Amino acid sequence: MDAKVSVRPAxxxxxxxxxxEIIARRCAAEVKDGEVVNLGFGIPTLTSNYLPKGMSVIFxxxxxxxxFGAKPATLDADSDITNAGCEPITLLPxxxxxxxxxxFGAMRNGFIxxxxxxxxxxxxxxxxxxxxxxxxxxxWPGPGGAMDLCYGVKRVIAALQHIDKAxxxxxxxxxxxxxxxxxxIKVIVTDKAVFDVKPEGGLILREAFPGLGVEDIRAxxxxxxxxxxxxxxMRLGL
Amino acid sequence: MSKVMQLDDAMGRVSRGSRLxxxxxxxxAEPTKCIEWLVEHEVGDLTLIALTPGMTGGFGKGxxxxxxxxxxxxxxxxxxxxxxxxxxxxDKLLVRQFYPMGTVAEKVRxxxxxxxxxxxxxxxGILDQPGxxxxxxxxKQKIMLNGKEYFVEEALRADVALVKGxxxxxxxxxxxxxxxxxNQCDIAMxxxxxxxEVNEIVPVGTIPPDRVGIPGPFIDAVVQGxxxxxxxDHYRNHWIKLGRLAPVAP
Numbered sequence: 507m508d509a510k511v512s513v514r515p516a517x518x519x520x521x522x523x524x525x526x527e528i529i530a531r532r533c534a535a536e537v538k539d540g541e542v543v544n545l546g547f548g549i550p551t552l553t554s555n556y557l558p559k560g561m562s563v564i565f566x567x568x569x570x571x572x573x574f575g576a577k578p579a580t581l582d583a584d585s586d587i588t589n590a591g592c593e594p595i596t597l598l599p600x601x602x603x604x605x606x607x608x609x610f611g612a613m614r615n616g617f618i619x620x621x622x623x624x625x626x627x628x629x630x631x632x633x634x635x636x637x638x639x640x641x642x643x644x645x646w647p648g649p650g651g652a653m654d655l656c657y658g659v660k661r662v663i664a665a666l667q668h669i670d671k672a673x674x675x676x677x678x679x680x681x682x683x684x685x686x687x688x689x690x691i692k693v694i695v696t697d698k699a700v701f702d703v704k705p706e707g708g709l710i711l712r713e714a715f716p717g718l719g720v721e722d723i724r725a726x727x728x729x730x731x732x733x734x735x736x737x738x739x740m741r742l743g744l
Numbered sequence: 745m746s747k748v749m750q751l752d753d754a755m756g757r758v759s760r761g762s763r764l765x766x767x768x769x770x771x772x773a774e775p776t777k778c779i780e781w782l783v784e785h786e787v788g789d790l791t792l793i794a795l796t797p798g799m800t801g802g803f804g805k806g807x808x809x810x811x812x813x814x815x816x817x818x819x820x821x822x823x824x825x826x827x828x829x830x831x832x833x834x835d836k837l838l839v840r841q842f843y844p845m846g847t848v849a850e851k852v853r854x855x856x857x858x859x860x861x862x863x864x865x866x867x868x869g870i871l872d873q874p875g876x877x878x879x880x881x882x883x884k885q886k887i888m889l890n891g892k893e894y895f896v897e898e899a900l901r902a903d904v905a906l907v908k909g910x911x912x913x914x915x916x917x918x919x920x921x922x923x924x925x926x927n928q929c930d931i932a933m934x935x936x937x938x939x940x941e942v943n944e945i946v947p948v949g950t951i952p953p954d955r956v957g958i959p960g961p962f963i964d965a966v967v968q969g970x971x972x973x974x975x976x977d978h979y980r981n982h983w984i985k986l987g988r989l990a991p992v993a994p
Binding site for chain 2: 641
């Protein structure tokens with residue numbers, strides 16, 4: 507989880523980047539030095555591996571911690587030092603712990619600068635859906651802390667693959683799933699493109715994966731979007 | 745009078761149909777011995793209030809769902825364990841509605857602090873959508889205050905709280921290590937009877953007053969759990985099993 511201990515691959519071939527790595531690399535470019543950061547599970551967690559060298563951020567864990575670091579070696583793992591997924595972590599110098607309700611107060615009340623969250627779907631109004639899909643007639647599996655993050659974190663970055671397994675766009679005109687947050691997303695990062703969400707709703711295409719043009723993105727995107735005047739290739743930190 | 749008790753005596757407060765709150769966060773800092781007692785004694789028909797169902801892969805609370813001992817779960821999630829997820833999808837575990845985790849925590853805190861409930865803005869326009877929670881008899885209650893809409897979230901209380909601390913004295917003062925404090929103090933205060941399981945029982949005066957995480961008057965029973973070394977082994981072995989830690993060469 508700590509940028510200082512991550513190993514950055516030396517100029518990997520663009521074509522060999524996995525969708526997960528593309529998304530994580532591009533999400534890392536959204537994080538600014540000194541910010542308080544909450545990373546969701548899955549692809550967002552990988553973001554910490556691609557923060558620029560020397561950048562210093564404070565990672566927040568919902569269960570009540572600012573300033574956690576990398577996973578410990580097995581025999582150093584302490585059962586009372588865990589993150590929001592009950593994974594063993596370490597506490598860096600300057601770390602602090604707090605009661606759970608304080609931690610959620612920090613999330614609702616704007617003390618977290620940025621969060622990167624995985625999504626099942628996003629839409630052109632800036633809505634994010636990631637807590638419920640229909641399974642066996644039930645909504646499943648539940649929001650955990652994601653709704654609290656969407657409600658109160660200053661910048662919500664949605665991280666997801668551009669199209670689903672059936673080939674359909676996950677960047678929708680209007681999400682059909684129960685939402686996690688309404689009009690909360692500031693930036694959408696996929697393996698193909700980066701969109702800004704305008705404050706009043708509506709998407710602006712800012713970047714595409716190197717080699718892809720505006721029409722390529724239009725062909726795989728259900729949502730409507732404008733194109734930024736400085737539209738260019740995705741910043742992957744390579 | 746000492747609050748230190750044998751596990752059987754303390755857990756005798758739990759019976760079929762009890763409403764329980766258990767301290768934990770995805771299985772971290774949960775009262776292992778108390779949960780094992782529930783599993784061994786097959787205490788069923790339980791209503792369980794917890795932030796999450798627990799840690800997956802046959803750990804702790806997972807056994808409660810696998811054995812069908814939990815009738816209803818009040819939580820933020822149903823699938824942090826495959827056991828709870830399977831039971832829910834097979835209609836063997838009732839979840840009337842999902843709460844954002846911060847909302848569950850505040851409902852418990854309201855129960856702890858003697859309040860009727862709290863006003864929560866998270867999820868407005870989402871969790872009040874018709875048809876989302878068909879098990880609810882009535883729609884979620886809302887209120888406008890200073891031009892903003894909130895859910896009226898009732899306080900939660902329980903018959904028995906099971907919490908987990910590092911060490912406690914016979915007055916019931918509890919100390920926590922690192923991220924294990926969670927909302928365990930609120931949980932202890934939100935139940936009619938609070939049992940704390942600890943790694944170590946220490947003489948009165950050992951825990952510095954400013955390190956007490958749950959004041960003694962909120963605790964009814966102190967029971968001896970795993971030692972800290974046993975607990976570390978228990979978690980490390982499960983993390984290795986789940987691939988969260990690398991196996992150690994023998």
